[in-house]
Amino acid sequence: MEAWVEQLQNSVNTLERLKDYIEVTPAEEKAITTLNTKWGTTPYFAALMDPKDPNCPIRRQVLPSLEENVNEYGVDNYLMWKENRSTDEVRPDSIARQYHDRVAFTVTDVCANYCRHCFRKELVVDRDIQFRMDLEEGLAWIKEHTEVRDVLITGGDPFILADEKIEYLIRKLRELDHLEMIRFGTRTPIVLPQRITPALKRILSPYHKIPLWINTQCNHPREITAETARAVFDLLTCGVNVGNRAVLLKGINDDPETFRQLHQKLLQVRIRPYYVFYCEPAPGIDHFRTTVEKGAELIRDAIRGHTTGLAQPMYVIATNIGKIPLMPDYYIMGKDEKEYTLKNYQGKLTQWPNMPA
Ligand SMILES: *Cc1c(COP(=O)(O)O)cnc(C)c1O
Ligand code: SF4
Numbered sequence: 001m002e003a004w005v006e007q008l009q010n011s012v013n014t015l016e017r018l019k020d021y022i023e024v025t026p027a028e029e030k031a032i033t034t035l036n037t038k039w040g041t042t043p044y045f046a047a048l049m050d051p052k053d054p055n056c057p058i059r060r061q062v063l064p065s066l067e068e069n070v071n072e073y074g075v076d077n078y079l080m081w082k083e084n085r086s087t088d089e090v091r092p093d094s095i096a097r098q099y100h101d102r103v104a105f106t107v108t109d110v111c112a113n114y115c116r117h118c119f120r121k122e123l124v125v126d127r128d129i130q131f132r133m134d135l136e137e138g139l140a141w142i143k144e145h146t147e148v149r150d151v152l153i154t155g156g157d158p159f160i161l162a163d164e165k166i167e168y169l170i171r172k173l174r175e176l177d178h179l180e181m182i183r184f185g186t187r188t189p190i191v192l193p194q195r196i197t198p199a200l201k202r203i204l205s206p207y208h209k210i211p212l213w214i215n216t217q218c219n220h221p222r223e224i225t226a227e228t229a230r231a232v233f234d235l236l237t238c239g240v241n242v243g244n245r246a247v248l249l250k251g252i253n254d255d256p257e258t259f260r261q262l263h264q265k266l267l268q269v270r271i272r273p274y275y276v277f278y279c280e281p282a283p284g285i286d287h288f289r290t291t292v293e294k295g296a297e298l299i300r301d302a303i304r305g306h307t308t309g310l311a312q313p314m315y316v317i318a319t320n321i322g323k324i325p326l327m328p329d330y331y332i333m334g335k336d337e338k339e340y341t342l343k344n345y346q347g348k349l350t351q352w353p354n355m356p357a
Helices: 001-009 026-034 058-064 078-082 135-146 163-174 198-204 226-237 258-266 294-303
Strands: 096-097 102-106 150-154 181-185 212-216 241-248 270-277 313-321 322-325 332-334 337-343 347-352
Touching: 096 135, 102 135, 135 163, 163 181, 163 198, 198 226, 226 241, 241 294, 258 270, 258 294, 270 294, 294 313
Parallel strands: 102 150, 150 181, 181 212, 212 241, 241 270, 270 313
Antiparallel strands: 096 102, 313 322, 332 337, 337 347
8 A cells, every 4th residue: 555545544533543642631632522523634744743742833733622612703604705605606616716817626625634724624624514526517617717727726635636536637627728837735745745656746747838836835844854855856856846835823833933944944845935824714713813914024023134035925815805915014114206215124224216107
């Protein structure tokens, strides 16, 4: 059996198995036994948890918490609103649309790791809603919509699909003349790096004028291992670009030191930071959310000027009408007819000529 399949079959998703990895606290045990929710991770990722520290950043992303019972600031029926599913345009369940030229195509609700902060938790983790994830229906819709030039394949985690299905999806999409790129959103390089197998590499490898891009999700430097580095290198040798979309998580990555280390370490393993998302108001994840301004403050205080420019992601809120950037805005301190006054990361000022339109 392939190592990645074995990882999935031995998912750490019972109290018994969990106790092989960590000292489970009474609160964690109560959450696991009383919350009606899907949880679990791979043995590989479980081994990265701190056995003694309940505040371990990996542990908090993996284990259900009693705090999930609180929902003061979350939006009920969040996913339906967020993905614009109640608009006039008739679309298959698998197609989420916020833009004219690109769509998200949901192909599975299965994941290797069920992230507690998942914005799709109603579908993936809590399973309160169900979508019809019919590949043919989605493919047929994309074929008809020739204005779509970019398809983002998502889930769940699309790399949980069998090789044949991934190969089929890529092949069918590449038959469409109107597509310019195919993207996958997958957490496997982080939670299941064994998934990047020689067989998968053969599927992703052949040169084609329609490029493949992958965005993974890594939220803390401790999630990055030698196995991650190897998986990413393998993807890059296939001509697949690898980016990261982190989620800003309170108490996990919202301090300047961790935030900078995360983005530096991503570059060290050749992953290009792409987005940092404000943690979305799905129900029951209040405890993961920071102030809206926090991400911009972190970019100002920990990234811009403090480390390599390539380490800087764009900070965005992913809303129902598209992603809205919330980057720091302290740079322009003043402006008159002659010049701008600009401020750098150290608070130093400089002047720049004002060019009339
Ligand atoms: C995030 C998202 C996209 C892709 O957005 P980019 O900014 O191009 O990465 C496309 N469609 C939907 C519905 C999305 O949520
Ligand atoms: S891998 Fe993605 S879809 Fe799956 S639980 Fe995590 S955030 Fe949600």
